Amino acid sequence: MIEIRWHSRAGQGAVTGAKGLGTVVATTGKQVQAYALYGSAKRGAAMNAYNRIDDKPITNQATKMFPDYVFVIDPALAFTDDITKNDKPTTQYIITTHLPKEELIAQIPALQDKTDRVFVVDCMQISLDTIGRAIPNTPILGAFMKVSKMYELDFFLENMKKVLSKFPQKIIDANMAAITRAYNEVK
Amino acid sequence: MAKEFELNEVEVWDGNYAASQALRQAQVDVVAAYPITPSTPIVEGYGSYVANGYIDGEFVMVESEHGAMSGCVGASAAGGRVATATSSQGFALMTEVLYQASGMRLPIVLTVVNRALASPLNVRGDHSDMYLGRDSGWIQLDAFNPQEAYDLTLCAFRIGEHLDVRLPVMVHQDGFTTSHKAQNVTPLKDDVAYKFVGDYVPVNDMLDFSRPVTHGAQTEEDWHFEHKARQHKALMDSRTVIDEVLSEFKSLTGREYNRVESYYMEDAEVAIVALGSSVETAALAAKQLREEEGIKAGVVAPRCFRPFPYDLIRETLDRPTLKAVCCMDKSAPGGAMGALFNEVSAAAYTTASRPMITNYIYGLGGRDFAVEEAKRIFKEQKAHADAGHITTPIQQFSGVRGPRLGFFETRRG
Numbered sequence: 001m002i003e004i005r006w007h008s009r010a011g012q013g014a015v016t017g018a019k020g021l022g023t024v025v026a027t028t029g030k031q032v033q034a035y036a037l038y039g040s041a042k043r044g045a046a047m048n049a050y051n052r053i054d055d056k057p058i059t060n061q062a063t064k065m066f067p068d069y070v071f072v073i074d075p076a077l078a079f080t081d082d083i084t085k086n087d088k089p090t091t092q093y094i095i096t097t098h099l100p101k102e103e104l105i106a107q108i109p110a111l112q113d114k115t116d117r118v119f120v121v122d123c124m125q126i127s128l129d130t131i132g133r134a135i136p137n138t139p140i141l142g143a144f145m146k147v148s149k150m151y152e153l154d155f156f157l158e159n160m161k162k163v164l165s166k167f168p169q170k171i172i173d174a175n176m177a178a179i180t181r182a183y184n185e186v187k
Numbered sequence: 188m189a190k191e192f193e194l195n196e197v198e199v200w201d202g203n204y205a206a207s208q209a210l211r212q213a214q215v216d217v218v219a220a221y222p223i224t225p226s227t228p229i230v231e232g233y234g235s236y237v238a239n240g241y242i243d244g245e246f247v248m249v250e251s252e253h254g255a256m257s258g259c260v261g262a263s264a265a266g267g268r269v270a271t272a273t274s275s276q277g278f279a280l281m282t283e284v285l286y287q288a289s290g291m292r293l294p295i296v297l298t299v300v301n302r303a304l305a306s307p308l309n310v311r312g313d314h315s316d317m318y319l320g321r322d323s324g325w326i327q328l329d330a331f332n333p334q335e336a337y338d339l340t341l342c343a344f345r346i347g348e349h350l351d352v353r354l355p356v357m358v359h360q361d362g363f364t365t366s367h368k369a370q371n372v373t374p375l376k377d378d379v380a381y382k383f384v385g386d387y388v389p390v391n392d393m394l395d396f397s398r399p400v401t402h403g404a405q406t407e408e409d410w411h412f413e414h415k416a417r418q419h420k421a422l423m424d425s426r427t428v429i430d431e432v433l434s435e436f437k438s439l440t441g442r443e444y445n446r447v448e449s450y451y452m453e454d455a456e457v458a459i460v461a462l463g464s465s466v467e468t469a470a471l472a473a474k475q476l477r478e479e480e481g482i483k484a485g486v487v488a489p490r491c492f493r494p495f496p497y498d499l500i501r502e503t504l505d506r507p508t509l510k511a512v513c514c515m516d517k518s519a520p521g522g523a524m525g526a527l528f529n530e531v532s533a534a535a536y537t538t539a540s541r542p543m544i545t546n547y548i549y550g551l552g553g554r555d556f557a558v559e560e561a562k563r564i565f566k567e568q569k570a571h572a573d574a575g576h577i578t579t580p581i582q583q584f585s586g587v588r589g590p591r592l593g594f595f596e597t598r599r600g
Contacts, residue, residue: 019369023199026371032199035368057371059471061332061364061464062557 001058002148005067006049007077008137010041014049014073017137021051021144024159028151031058046074046081067091069144073123073136084110094143094186096123096136101187119147121186123178130178131171142179143186153183189214189243191377192236200372202336202365206272206298206358207232209340211242212380215296216267216387219247219258221277224310225362226300229272252277256284256297263293264402266392268344270295274362275302278316282323288355289324290418291402292390294347295355297325298340301463302362303552311553312362314462314517317492318526324418326356326425327492331466334372336360338442341375344384345432352425353390354418359492363553364464375440383439422494429491446491447499451477454508455485457568458542460500460531461515462489465549465556469515472561483508484565489527497534504531505538510572512542513564515585517550524582524595543577543599549585560585 004021008014015036022034033052041047050065052058066086072078072095083093093111097104101120105111111118121143123136130139138160145156157176164172192211200208207229210218220230236242247262249255255271263269273281278299288295304315320327328343330336340358347356360366375383391400406414426446433444450470452458459469466488473484487503489496504512512535516525523529528546535544547564550556564585571577580593 019199022369026197026199031371033368033370034199035201035363037363059332059467060558061361061368061468063364063555064557 002051002053002069003065003067004051004053004069004071005065006051007070007072007074007081007083008047008049009043009074009077010038010045010047011043012073013135013137014047017073017141018049018051020138020160020163021141023163024151024156025053027159030055033058035063037063046077069094069148071140071144072096073140075124078104078108084114091117092147093118094140094147095120096140098122098125119143119186121182123182126178126181126185130181131174138175139178139182142182146183146186153180190240192241194374194376196373198372198374199369200333200337201367201369202330202333202360203228203300203367204232205333205337205372206340206360207236208374209337209380210270210296210298211236212375212377213268213270213341213344213384214242214244214381215270216244217247217259217262217269218244218271219249219255219262219269220271221249221252221255221273223252223274223277225302225312225366226272226274226277226298228366229298229300233270252280253284256281256288259295260284260288260291260293263288263295264291264393266389266394268348268387269293270298272298272300274300275304275310275316279304279319282319285320285323285325285355287403290414292353292418292421293355294344294353296340296343296347297355297357298336299357299359300362300366301359309552310362312364312366312463313551313553315519317357317359317462318518320357321493321526324354324422325493326352326354326422326429328356328358329462329488329490329492330358330360330365331464331488332365333360333368333370334442335444336365337372337374338436338440338444341380341384342432342436342444346425346429348385348387349428349432350388350390352421352428354421354425359463361464379439383436426491426494426496426498444490445499446489446496447503448488448490449503450486450488451483452485452487452503452506454483455506456483456508456510456572457565458485458487458504458509458512459515459561459564459568460487460489460512460527462492462527463517465515465517465561468556468558469561472558472565475558476562476565482565482569487512495530500531500534501538504535504542505540507540509540509542511568511577512544513547513568514544515547515549515564519551520548528582543571545571545577545579546582547585548582551587554586556586
């Protein structure tokens with residue numbers, strides 16, 4: 001079982017990202033869950049989305065999880081959210097930031113004993129450059145593919161195209177560029 | 188003629204989308220709806236299928252949930268296949284008309300996304316609305332995950348419209364926990380699903396002008412009781428049809444459903460009885476406890492909340508190994524023991540084994556129910572079993588902050 005917790009703001013596409021990841025993973029025969037905790041949240045409010053991935057049917061219907069991966073897709077939430085909540089000695093963190101990794105970790109005490117498990121990527125700048133909007137949900141998945149080695153980049157891109165097929169070609173292409181850049185730039 | 192909808196063999200759907208696809212495949216003629224969180228996407232989905240030619244049906248916009256169910260009653264009496272969706276306050280506002288629908292024997296399907304009732308206002312999932320419907324004369328089926336929300340919605344049409352039943356059916360799923368959680372769902376192809384549900388067979392339809400009928404007549408002490416007694420008998424007797432339809436569904440899909448589901452009960456010493464998505468979490472906890480600590484834990488879950496499966500609850504609980512059972516109610520009981528506790532206790536009272544039974548109120552307003560808490564409750568049941576008597580208050584609260592709450596005690600072994 002792989003468990004992922006997303007830290008996002010409502011409107012940044014965490015739910016779409018979590019469902020997109022789930023849809024891609026399900027095409028490979030795995031079982032998935034994608035859900036969120038938002039309720040009556042307003043645009044801009046901090047929220048969580050979640051993924052579970054397993055080879056067997058997933059029956060844990062609780063919200064609570066002990067994440068293997070934590071995605072922080074809004075830079076400020078790394079400072080204001082409890083991003084290490086229910087973590088494990090192996091939990092890996094992928095954080096959106098414009099700061100160099102060392103500088104970010106220096107400002108977040110909870111990460112200071114986890115430096116080898118923290119990865120940074122500037123999904124905000126990447127999505128602004130490629131998609132034209134601060135929509136960090138798809139780039140974080142590119143970074144995740146690199147960190148987790150779950151799938152080859154090309155395989156993931158092909159399947160994400162299908163997930164995004166209802167959008168105009170221009171948007172699909174921009175998302176592919178964003179995923180590829182984040183894959184290459186995550187450190 | 189409605190267009191076919193392209194579906195993958197495995198989809199990743201949340202419970203709402205799964206239910207809306209079932210309404211589409213059943214080719215529901217009329218949906219009268221007043222959308223409410225968290226069930227909005229079900230009727231939104233139906234509306235988009237109509238607009239895009241995937242259903243040859245009609246979406247009726249109304250001014251309230253009272254109007255929604257009234258519209259459903261009218262369309263169903265006229266002779267169409269009818270469905271809608273609601274939650275919480277919307278369900279409460281529908282309640283008056285729910286009794287009319289069942290009394291008029293109209294096989295409407297209501298997909299209910301369970302949500303807490305105000306006050307305080309809360310959009311999240313608990314079973315307050317499901318419990319509010321329990322005396323309304325509807326069949327109530329309960330889905331624990333999105334696949335089941337899809338499967339049971341298809342089955343609901345078959346059950347309700349069966350000529351020996353002719354009763355409205357609710358298909359419940361948990362707000363957010365199921366309605367907004369995307370999981371793998373294996374849908375049927377459109378033609379296979381429709382063939383399973385079958386063409387709608389009208390009974391005493393008002394649009395049959397060659398045979399005028401009256402619906403919603405008034406009866407006083409002369410006939411009212413006979414009507415209600417027959418209605419109750421139809422509901423009790425629907426158990427056979429429910430079993431048949433679920434068994435036919437299994438032959439078609441390989442997916443097995445029972446009026447009472449049980450997990451690891453063969454040799455269980457302690458058990459949790461629950462409804463909704465918590466069933467799956469509790470079953471996972473039971474499996475882990477067996478592996479980790481050798482505690483023989485099991486889970487019992489009424490799939491069919493109404494008609495209440497006294498027969499199968501008795502059968503499932505009547506085993507000599509079973510010592511302690513915890514009934515978990517996700518609805519504020521308002522000055523009583525939880526409804527599931529009361530009903531399961533009444534069923535277990537006539538068994539030979541008569542296990543000790545306690546009650547937990549939990550999960551109100553969407554409070555999370557985690558595997559660790561299910562394990563703690565199993566261990567508490569084990570303590571009752573080892574002591575030979577109930578070691579805690581009979582009614583307790585799980586996952587609530589503040590001073591510990593508990594009511595009533597007994598030393599009965």
